[in-house]
Amino acid sequence: MKIGNNLRRCRFDKDELSQEALAEAVGVTRQTILSIEKGKFVPSTLLALKLARFFNKSVEEIFYLIDDEGKME
Amino acid sequence: MESNIEHIIKLVLVFIVALAIVLYWLLPKTRLAKHFKMNERLFIVTNIVGVICGIIGLAVTFLWPQFIVELHLWELIVAPFALIYIYWLMIVRIRKNSEIIDEKQDYNMTKAGAITMSFSIPAMVIMFMLYYNKIFNGPIWFPYYFFVTLLLFSGTTLFLFKKE
Numbered sequence: 001m002k003i004g005n006n007l008r009r010c011r012f013d014k015d016e017l018s019q020e021a022l023a024e025a026v027g028v029t030r031q032t033i034l035s036i037e038k039g040k041f042v043p044s045t046l047l048a049l050k051l052a053r054f055f056n057k058s059v060e061e062i063f064y065l066i067d068d069e070g071k072m073e
Numbered sequence: 074m075e076s077n078i079e080h081i082i083k084l085v086l087v088f089i090v091a092l093a094i095v096l097y098w099l100l101p102k103t104r105l106a107k108h109f110k111m112n113e114r115l116f117i118v119t120n121i122v123g124v125i126c127g128i129i130g131l132a133v134t135f136l137w138p139q140f141i142v143e144l145h146l147w148e149l150i151v152a153p154f155a156l157i158y159i160y161w162l163m164i165v166r167i168r169k170n171s172e173i174i175d176e177k178q179d180y181n182m183t184k185a186g187a188i189t190m191s192f193s194i195p196a197m198v199i200m201f202m203l204y205y206n207k208i209f210n211g212p213i214w215f216p217y218y219f220f221v222t223l224l225l226f227s228g229t230t231l232f233l234f235k236k237e
Binding site for chain 1: 112113116172175176177178180234235237
C-alpha cells in the first residue's frame, strides 16, 4: 500500500504557489515538497497536518491511500 | 624540510581553530547573526565539501601514506568540512527554537548513516588485508577509515537528498 497526494493540484489551486513558497510556509526545504509530490517521500503526521492547515483542507483531501492494485481508497 | 612543513601546517591549524572559536563566540552577538540560518543550499554545500574532503583525503592517504599523519595533513584536509559544521553549531546557538534540518534531511542522513556503516565494514576488511600483507603499516588506517566514512556519509546523504 502507498500514499498518493494532491499537493501539486493544491498548489496550483492556490494561485500557482511555488514549491519554494510552500516549503517556506510549512518550514521544510523545497526538495522535501518536490519529493512528497513525486510520492518518493512520505511526510510525517505533523507535516501532513501543517500542509492541510495551510491549504485549509482536511488531511484526507490532500493525501490518500493507493492499494497494491493501484486503486485509490 | 619535513619538520618545517609540519610546523607550518601546525601553525595554520592552530590559526584556523583559534579563528573558529573566536567567531563561534563573537558572531552570534553581532548584527550579522540575523543572516545566519540553515537552508537547503548550505545542506548541499556541506555534503559536497564532505565528498571533496573525503576524495582528497583518500587520495593523499594512498599517494603519501608517510605524510598524512606525521605532517598533520589529514587535519588540514578535513578543516573546511569541520568549519562548516562549526557554522552549523553557530546556527543552532543562534536559533535555539527552530529546526536546523527538516524531516526529509533527517531521514536521508539516518539512512546514509546505516549505508555508511554497512560499507565501512568491508572497507576496513580491505585495510586489514593490506596491513596483514604488509602493504601498509603505521597509523594510516585512521585517516583511511575517517575519509572513507566521510566520503560515504556525505556522498550518500547528497544522493538520497537529491534522488529520493
